[in-house]
Amino acid sequence: MNRQENPFRLPPPRLPLLRCPGLAAPQIKREKGKIDIVFANAGFAKFASLGKITEEHYDSLFNANVKGLLFTVQKALPLMPDGASIILNASIVSKKGTPEWSVYSATKAAVRSFARTWTSDLKSRRIRVNAVSPGYTDTAPWRSIEGADQVMQTISSGIPLGRFGTPDEIAKAALFLASDDSSYVTGTELFVDGGVAQV
């Protein structure tokens, strides 16, 4: 099945993937002059068990989830004023050991780590860097899998709040980290996961 038939199965070779920051930064500079908030959200998941991991699997995940995120932030940085806020979309997976999710999980561990080190890198500019780590969230990729309702129901039974999160609930957490309400919060990881990675 190709992307046109199923747009939610993200085929990775959309690289080089710096289309967004590469194109947007000059336009933002021209039209707005600055970037107060970066929410680095782009990413995708696919799975392979150890022994069946190909270089393409590894490269596509690390290129999209790690390299893309790093250069998105780096390209935005010159336009960010002192005191700005960066939010990185990580995941609970870096805390878990889900079979077949090793490479995807490692990309999100890298993202979580960036939030720590960039907090130090950007200290002198008082730019706050935080990670938001969603748990199972009801988005298009989940809906695109075969038997989605059944799969999601089974997973939900293992989540303390008994359901998937909504994109809106993740957005509210990102908004908190973007706003002055979190003015003394940096370098942290905010889990929005219905408790699934906490118990």
Ligand SMILES: NC(=O)c1ccc[n+]([C@@H]2O[C@H](COP(=O)([O-])OP(=O)(O)OC[C@H]3O[C@@H](n4cnc5c(N)ncnc54)[C@H](OP(=O)(O)O)[C@@H]3O)[C@@H](O)[C@H]2O)c1
């Ligand atoms: N859904 C979950 O359960 C869950 C849980 C934890 C973390 N997350 C994370 O949340 C983020 C959003 O995922 P989602 O579930 O909302 O999936 P989604 O609806 O498929 O959104 C993924 C977004 O990333 C972009 N993207 C993916 N691969 C890209 C590439 N190679 N180059 C440029 N852009 C790319 C997509 O762009 P297009 O619109 O152009 O395709 C889309 O905007 C991801 O980082 C994911 O890892 C999701």
